[in-house]
Amino acid sequence: MSKVEIVGPRQLLGETLSLVRQKGDLHIEPSAVGFVDDIHKQKVHSLLPDEKALFEKIFLEEFEAKLNNLFTCLPVEMIRESFLAPRPIIDTVSRTLDRHLALCRSLFEKREAIQQDLLELSGYKNFLATVSTLLDKIQLTPDLDYIGITLKDEKSVDILRNSLACLADASCELLTVPAGDGALVGLIAATKDTSEVIRSFLSQKQVPEITFPESLQYMAFAAKVEYLQKKIQENEAALQAVEADLKKFTHRWGPMYKAALDWVREQLSIIQASAFSFETAMCFFIYGWMPAEKVASLSAGLQKNFAGSVVLEEIEIRAEDLERVPVILQNPQYFKPFENFTRLLPLPSYTSFDPTPFIGIFFPLFFGLILGDAGYGLIIFLLSSLSTRFARKKQLFQDAIKILKVCSLYAMIFGFLYGEFWGDFGHTVLGMKPVFIDRRKSILPMLYFAMAIGLAHVTLGLAMGIVSALRRHTKKEALAKLLNIIFIFLIVALIITFVGFFPELMTRPLVISILLLCPVLLFTGGLLAPLELLKNIGNIISYARIMAIGLTSVLLANVANQLSGLTGDIILGLIVGGIIHLIGIIIGVFSSSIHSLRLHYVEFFDKFIELGGRKYRPFSSIKNKETDASIPKAESKQQKKLHESPSQSS
Amino acid sequence: MDKIWIAFAAALAIGLPAIATAWAQSKIGSAGAGSLAEKPELSGTVIILVAIPETMVILGFVVAVIILLGG
Numbered sequence: 001m002s003k004v005e006i007v008g009p010r011q012l013l014g015e016t017l018s019l020v021r022q023k024g025d026l027h028i029e030p031s032a033v034g035f036v037d038d039i040h041k042q043k044v045h046s047l048l049p050d051e052k053a054l055f056e057k058i059f060l061e062e063f064e065a066k067l068n069n070l071f072t073c074l075p076v077e078m079i080r081e082s083f084l085a086p087r088p089i090i091d092t093v094s095r096t097l098d099r100h101l102a103l104c105r106s107l108f109e110k111r112e113a114i115q116q117d118l119l120e121l122s123g124y125k126n127f128l129a130t131v132s133t134l135l136d137k138i139q140l141t142p143d144l145d146y147i148g149i150t151l152k153d154e155k156s157v158d159i160l161r162n163s164l165a166c167l168a169d170a171s172c173e174l175l176t177v178p179a180g181d182g183a184l185v186g187l188i189a190a191t192k193d194t195s196e197v198i199r200s201f202l203s204q205k206q207v208p209e210i211t212f213p214e215s216l217q218y219m220a221f222a223a224k225v226e227y228l229q230k231k232i233q234e235n236e237a238a239l240q241a242v243e244a245d246l247k248k249f250t251h252r253w254g255p256m257y258k259a260a261l262d263w264v265r266e267q268l269s270i271i272q273a274s275a276f277s278f279e280t281a282m283c284f285f286i287y288g289w290m291p292a293e294k295v296a297s298l299s300a301g302l303q304k305n306f307a308g309s310v311v312l313e314e315i316e317i318r319a320e321d322l323e324r325v326p327v328i329l330q331n332p333q334y335f336k337p338f339e340n341f342t343r344l345l346p347l348p349s350y351t352s353f354d355p356t357p358f359i360g361i362f363f364p365l366f367f368g369l370i371l372g373d374a375g376y377g378l379i380i381f382l383l384s385s386l387s388t389r390f391a392r393k394k395q396l397f398q399d400a401i402k403i404l405k406v407c408s409l410y411a412m413i414f415g416f417l418y419g420e421f422w423g424d425f426g427h428t429v430l431g432m433k434p435v436f437i438d439r440r441k442s443i444l445p446m447l448y449f450a451m452a453i454g455l456a457h458v459t460l461g462l463a464m465g466i467v468s469a470l471r472r473h474t475k476k477e478a479l480a481k482l483l484n485i486i487f488i489f490l491i492v493a494l495i496i497t498f499v500g501f502f503p504e505l506m507t508r509p510l511v512i513s514i515l516l517l518c519p520v521l522l523f524t525g526g527l528l529a530p531l532e533l534l535k536n537i538g539n540i541i542s543y544a545r546i547m548a549i550g551l552t553s554v555l556l557a558n559v560a561n562q563l564s565g566l567t568g569d570i571i572l573g574l575i576v577g578g579i580i581h582l583i584g585i586i587i588g589v590f591s592s593s594i595h596s597l598r599l600h601y602v603e604f605f606d607k608f609i610e611l612g613g614r615k616y617r618p619f620s621s622i623k624n625k626e627t628d629a630s631i632p633k634a635e636s637k638q639q640k641k642l643h644e645s646p647s648q649s650s
Numbered sequence: 651m652d653k654i655w656i657a658f659a660a661a662l663a664i665g666l667p668a669i670a671t672a673w674a675q676s677k678i679g680s681a682g683a684g685s686l687a688e689k690p691e692l693s694g695t696v697i698i699l700v701a702i703p704e705t706m707v708i709l710g711f712v713v714a715v716i717i718l719l720g721g
Contacts, residue, residue, distance in 0.1 A: 344693050344694035346691075444715070447712065538709070541708065542705045542708055548708065597697070598704065601697060602701050602702060
């Protein structure tokens with residue numbers, strides 16, 4: 001990262017910022033701390049906007065709000081790029097915008113009202129469609145009263161018919177017809193003097209009666225049905241017409257207003273960025289950070305556009321600046337998906353290391369060591385390859401698949417080394433033999449192997465910690481880490497001597513070395529140094545999980561094979577074995593990932609990564625592109641606002 | 651009889667740390683979920699905090715294996 005300063009005459013600030021935004025590489029620093037020497041502090045001050053700039057900002061903000069309101073009213077559609085340059089059309093747009101906004105808002109409100117009406121009428125739609133077939137069957141007379149009901153099933157029809165016969169004798173009749181949703185729609189025709197008794201009976205028995213809107217109470221039953229059917233049809237036609245109008249408007253005017261909105265946002269972002277600029281009586285200054293390889297390009301761009309009036313200068317990064325230097329994660333293609341794991345943690349500081357390559361190397365390795373089954377690896381690889389087709393749009397899903405593919409390859413490699421293919425299936429049926437170690441039987445050797453991996457990984461972490469400390473010029477910390485490594489190896493050698501692998505004569509020199517180094521450790525690491533050493537040893541033992549979880553994984557696979565064998569039937573055995581193996585794969589993938597990650601986050605990164613870096617946020621038009629894409633998102637909120645107070649949203 | 655005591659000791663060696671780990675993780679997990687509701691950017695820190703007590707059960711497992719196989 002380079003620390004840069006852009007200097008030029010004050011009148012060229014807007015154009016310079018526009019170019020910087022176009023290039024999109026400069027992270028503008030809002031503070032002059034570390035950029036201006038104490039001698040010049042009096043002369044350089046924050047750029048204060050003049051009256052014209054303030055008015056421009058207010059105008060643009062109002063304009064943006066109006067354009068946002070306009071897009072709120074329009075349907076969510078892909079809008080093509082405008083063929084017109086935005087700057088010359090702004091005056092025209094500002095004249096037409098109010099009129100178009102009023103038109104779109106009225107169409108939007110009309111659409112909302114119709115949709116609301118249709119929502120209220122949708123409750124009747126099913127009933128009306130069904131009851132109209134009944135109306136054709138009966139002779140409607142004004143002397144009779146008609147009651148519409150819905151019934152759950154055929155059984156309730158007979159019960160109701162019997163009850164009505166007892167209640168109104170022969171003065172009523174029930175007709176039913178099945179509705180589309182499986183229920184029954186019924187129509188009770190009764191004389192006017194018995195209808196009230198029937199209604200109260202229905203209410204008592206909780207049989208839902210279809211109630212029509214109050215405004216239709218004086219209409220005859222058939223007229224009500226006809227009126228509602230007609231109203232639904234009218235509303236649907238009106239909705240289609242309004243939506244067509246809005247769509248037509250979007251196609252015609254959308255590109256122009258979108259171009260205007262982009263331009264307004266760009267201008268506002270430039271005004272906002274100018275607030276982070278500094279000035280003297282004659283010049284402006286923009287301070288910031290940018291990737292070292294991009295400096296030449298921006299410098300050449302400034303030279304080309306301003307003929308040397310505006311210049312870019314690289315400034316030396318001092319020790320006190322290191323905390324402020326923004327951080328960007330840049331990794332080769334293979335490591336990119338693993339950046340998702342890095343993003344779970346705060347960014348590393350500028351003087352520290354990007355942990356992504358370490359995760360990219362060791363995460364699949366640990367995953368393979370834990371899962372270590374060629375059959376499981378093969379299934380995961382096939383499933384992740386098949387899922388590739390469905391993951392084209394979601395980057396996170398794509399990354400997860402890439403990681404799974406790499407991990408499954410490691411699982412296959414270690415599966416062959418352990419001689420495992422769906423547990424002991426490979427050994428018993430395919431005749432596979434462990435090349436390296438048999439996890440099922442060699443429990444203690446596997447435990448030692450897991451801890452040896454831990455020893456190597458933690459030592460690497462401590463070694464990286466020494467480099468990191470030296471970079472920060474903290475030699476004492478580097479020495480403490482070096483002593484930790486020496487202590488760990490001495491303790492390991494002592495344990496091996498006790499076990500009997502090393503000659504017993506080595507015990508005394510090892511103990512003496514530990515005792516001699518103790519004061520040095522206390523001097524370099526302070527009183528907490530022994531605790532730190534114990535923590536490091538605990539971290540190494542923590543790698544025993546590689547063996548422990550791997551063992552549970554292989555035992556579960558063996559249980560699946562044994563149970564499927566116990567069924568005594570090929571098909572049933574395949575089903576039982578398949579289900580348990582599937583559970584084993586799911587648990588295997590999940591636990592292997594979680595524990596591999598944990599070994600990185602807790603045991604490894606703790607040794608050398610310093611967190612708390614500032615994110616590199618370049619001043620660019622990409623941000624605007626993202627905001628454009630979120631227009632539909634913003635719509636829902638604004639629609640709500642507009643719906644609540646349509647007259648205030650301008 | 652010795653075998654019973656060895657098995658019992660191994661069970662205790664892994665069982666007690668497992669209970670302790672579960673208790674610690676339940677407390678940290680509920681607090682972590684609360685923190686994440688307010689600050690989702692703390693997800694990495696919360697994962698680390700939840701993962702720390704697991705070391706207890708791994709140490710217990712190692713001791714149990716040593717009791718069973720190393721003794």
